[in-house]
Amino acid sequence: TQLLEQSPQFLSIQEGENLTVYCNSSSVFSSLQWYRQEPGEGPVLLVTVVTGGEVKKLKRLTFQFGDARKDSSLHITAAQPGDTGLYLCAGAYSSGAGSYQLTFGKGTKLSVIP
Amino acid sequence: KAGVTQTPRYLIKTRGQQVTLSCSPISGHRSVSWYQQTPGQGLQFLFEYFSETQRNKGNFPGRFSGRQFSNSRSEMNVSTLELGDSALYLCASSSSRGWSTGELFFGEGSRLTVL
Numbered sequence A: 001t002q003l004l005e006q007s008p009q010f011l012s013i014q015e016g017e018n019l020t021v022y023c024n025s026s027s028v029f030s031s032l033q034w035y036r037q038e039p040g041e042g043p044v045l046l047v048t049v050v051t052g053g054e055v056k057k058l059k060r061l062t063f064q065f066g067d068a069r070k071d072s073s074l075h076i077t078a079a080q081p082g083d084t085g086l087y088l089c090a091g092a093y094s095s096g097a098g099s100y101q102l103t104f105g106k107g108t109k110l111s112v113i114p
Numbered sequence B: 001k002a003g004v005t006q007t008p009r010y011l012i013k014t015r016g017q018q019v020t021l022s023c024s025p026i027s028g029h030r031s032v033s034w035y036q037q038t039p040g041q042g043l044q045f046l047f048e049y050f051s052e053t054q055r056n057k058g059n060f061p062g063r064f065s066g067r068q069f070s071n072s073r074s075e076m077n078v079s080t081l082e083l084g085d086s087a088l089y090l091c092a093s094s095s096s097r098g099w100s101t102g103e104l105f106f107g108e109g110s111r112l113t114v115l
Helices: none
Strands: A005-007 A010-014 A019-024 A031-037 A044-049 A055-058 A061-065 A071-076 A085-096 A099-104 A108-113 B005-007 B010-013 B019-024 B031-038 B042-050 B053-057 B064-068 B074-078 B087-094 B110-114
Touching: A010 A019, A019 A085, A019 A108, A031 A071, A044 A055, A044 A061, A071 A085, A085 B042, A099 B042, A099 B053, B005 B087, B019 B087, B019 B110, B031 B074, B042 B064, B042 B074, B053 B064, B074 B087
Parallel strands: A010 A108, B010 B110
Antiparallel strands: A005 A019, A019 A071, A031 A044, A031 A085, A055 A061, A061 A071, A085 A099, A085 A108, B005 B019, B019 B074, B031 B042, B031 B087, B042 B053, B064 B074, B087 B110
């Protein structure tokens, strides 16, 4: 079973601060995705990283995939109240016969206080 | 285009009953996956269907079952409900092209409460 440990579990910060969320595993993943989920809704894909060492930026969000493809981080610069939500990392791995499964971390619940 | 649609959005059942949840994927998506989300365990994979065949299955008891129809719509069933089955059940669809990188498009979920 592929496991993803996400930290911190909860994060409460003031508007304008920076933060980093971590996603770690002892397993190698073919790709890693970050989702954001708001209350009463399903998760929404933010980004997919595929190559070890890959860095992707989405406005104030920076995503990095570890060189060994076992870990990832999400950095938010100058957090805004609109960034509030549950951030989930998910690792994709082959389950055989050309199919893949996703395993999710338990999430980081971020609250940005105005 | 329309997103993933799940029905019903909310439902309340009592222990021992059964429940059926429905999911209509994004048009053209042939893969449908189901997840159970609880505060303690997070998102846990139930099963995935592709072209009416169950392709992958998570570690859930046999009370949890599913199926996919020829139009890619999917249903999941939970029999003999237990209190611990209270959760948000999420359906996600994926195109064949996106699946190798595991990109999923989720519905809003069906929130099941078992009393």
